[in-house]
Amino acid sequence: MSASQSAAPSPASPAPAVEFWFDFASTYSHLSAQRIETEARARDVEIVWRPFLLGPIFVAQGWKTSPFAIYPNKGANMLRDMQRLAALHGLPPLIAPEPFPQNSLLAARTALAIDPALISGFGRGVYMAQFAEGRDISRPETLTPILDALGLDAEATLEAARADGVKTALRDQTERAMDLRIYGAPTFVTSDRELFWGNDRLEHALDWEIGAAPRP
Amino acid sequence: MSASQSAAPSPASPAPAVEFWFDFASTYSHLSAQRIETEARARDVEIVWRPFLLGPIFVAQGWKTSPFAIYPNKGANMLRDMQRLAALHGLPPLIAPEPFPQNSLLAARTALAIDPALISGFGRGVYMAQFAEGRDISRPETLTPILDALGLDAEATLEAARADGVKTALRDQTERAMDLRIYGAPTFVTSDRELFWGNDRLEHALDWEIGAAPRP
Numbered sequence: 001m002s003a004s005q006s007a008a009p010s011p012a013s014p015a016p017a018v019e020f021w022f023d024f025a026s027t028y029s030h031l032s033a034q035r036i037e038t039e040a041r042a043r044d045v046e047i048v049w050r051p052f053l054l055g056p057i058f059v060a061q062g063w064k065t066s067p068f069a070i071y072p073n074k075g076a077n078m079l080r081d082m083q084r085l086a087a088l089h090g091l092p093p094l095i096a097p098e099p100f101p102q103n104s105l106l107a108a109r110t111a112l113a114i115d116p117a118l119i120s121g122f123g124r125g126v127y128m129a130q131f132a133e134g135r136d137i138s139r140p141e142t143l144t145p146i147l148d149a150l151g152l153d154a155e156a157t158l159e160a161a162r163a164d165g166v167k168t169a170l171r172d173q174t175e176r177a178m179d180l181r182i183y184g185a186p187t188f189v190t191s192d193r194e195l196f197w198g199n200d201r202l203e204h205a206l207d208w209e210i211g212a213a214p215r216p
Numbered sequence: 217m218s219a220s221q222s223a224a225p226s227p228a229s230p231a232p233a234v235e236f237w238f239d240f241a242s243t244y245s246h247l248s249a250q251r252i253e254t255e256a257r258a259r260d261v262e263i264v265w266r267p268f269l270l271g272p273i274f275v276a277q278g279w280k281t282s283p284f285a286i287y288p289n290k291g292a293n294m295l296r297d298m299q300r301l302a303a304l305h306g307l308p309p310l311i312a313p314e315p316f317p318q319n320s321l322l323a324a325r326t327a328l329a330i331d332p333a334l335i336s337g338f339g340r341g342v343y344m345a346q347f348a349e350g351r352d353i354s355r356p357e358t359l360t361p362i363l364d365a366l367g368l369d370a371e372a373t374l375e376a377a378r379a380d381g382v383k384t385a386l387r388d389q390t391e392r393a394m395d396l397r398i399y400g401a402p403t404f405v406t407s408d409r410e411l412f413w414g415n416d417r418l419e420h421a422l423d424w425e426i427g428a429a430p431r432p
Contacts, residue, residue, distance in 0.1 A: 080410075204300070
């Protein structure tokens with residue numbers, strides 16, 4: 001992107017920034033959400049939180065639900081792996097959410113209805129409610145205390161999340177994910193459009209952004 | 217397993233040992249094969265190389281080929297990720313094998329036809345031929361120089377690989393993988409039957425084996 005185009009908002013800004021693409025129902029996105037700001041600060045990288053819906057992408061791939069629900073051995077080992085990784089990262093013991101996968105529509109719309117500066121706190125709260133407290137994130141009463149803790153008017157925010165503009169914004173965001181060829185979550189996209197899939201690539205993506213990872 | 221059973225060969229021996237389950241056509245198994253012995257030595261862990269066939273497991277899951285071939289976005293990003301990781305680990309630049317996935321039957325049978333002490337060297341050689349030299353591992357002429365380098369009679373070894381006993385051993389090994397609920401490769405299985413899936417879990421599995429990873 002040339003300097004003459006800098007008037008247009010763009011993810012390819014000169015300051016180090018990585019887009020964090022996540023679906024609130026994504027299990028491994030929980031592990032990334034809880035630690036991404038710490039890892040980013042250590043490298044002076046800004047994180048742009050990008051909620052989207054995996055559902056339409058999975059449907060386009062021929063899946064009606066999460067691959068962890070489709071393939072039982074994979075699903076069982078994912079949960080055990082998440083338990084081990086939660087212990088490794090010093091996070092609260094993992095609780096398998098019921099139902100699984102959760103409906104993430106309300107949480108995603110709510111994230112797009114609030115001040116972008118608050119999405120990181122909201123995101124961490126929603127994932128903690130789901131994976132450390134076993135709460136159902138499709139219910140407004142799960143989101144209310146999280147919005148309260150951010151100093152927001154929960155009722156007004158949940159009402160704003162139902163606005164047509166927010167619905168359109170989420171659809172647009174999901175279409176952008178498809179355009180980026182995102183196929184799972186979490187996905188990290190660097191300024192130079194390098195795509196890193198999975199919580200295991202968090203550090204790699206941040207290192208890439210600051211030029212600390214070797215270019216093949 | 218009690219001491220009274222120690223006369224029977226068992227993977228659950230008291231000395232630290234991790235089973236490395238791999239399919240020769242598996243992309244990420246290449247990255248593990250090239251570094252697992254170094255990582256294991258650093259922790260005084262023995263590695264038991266366990267070649268098996270993913271094909272029957274994929275078929276049982278409803279897949280006719282590799283998920284990387286079924287899902288184009290996933291496949292494209294896997295290759296890019298492999299290129300980045302090869303650079304990170306100081307491995308030769310990755311070459312995408314043709315055809316993909318490769319037919320790994322001959323390589324797997326050959327691995328079971330040789331002295332188990334030589335499987336690690338054979339495995340590294342086969343993966344290098346496939347992913348660093350772009351050779352087709354289903355062809356005997358690809359395997360011949362690898363067997364030569366191990367000091368083996370290549371022609372006699374490839375003949376031995378066609379024996380019924382070897383075919384049965386590979387089928388048994390693949391059935392054991394299914395019994396262990398293995399669904400992909402590489403997979404690492406510790407003495408206490410903890411299952412770690414993926415090259416990204418290599419260090420975690422070894423740390424678990426020596427008690428250096430927290431138990432959830």
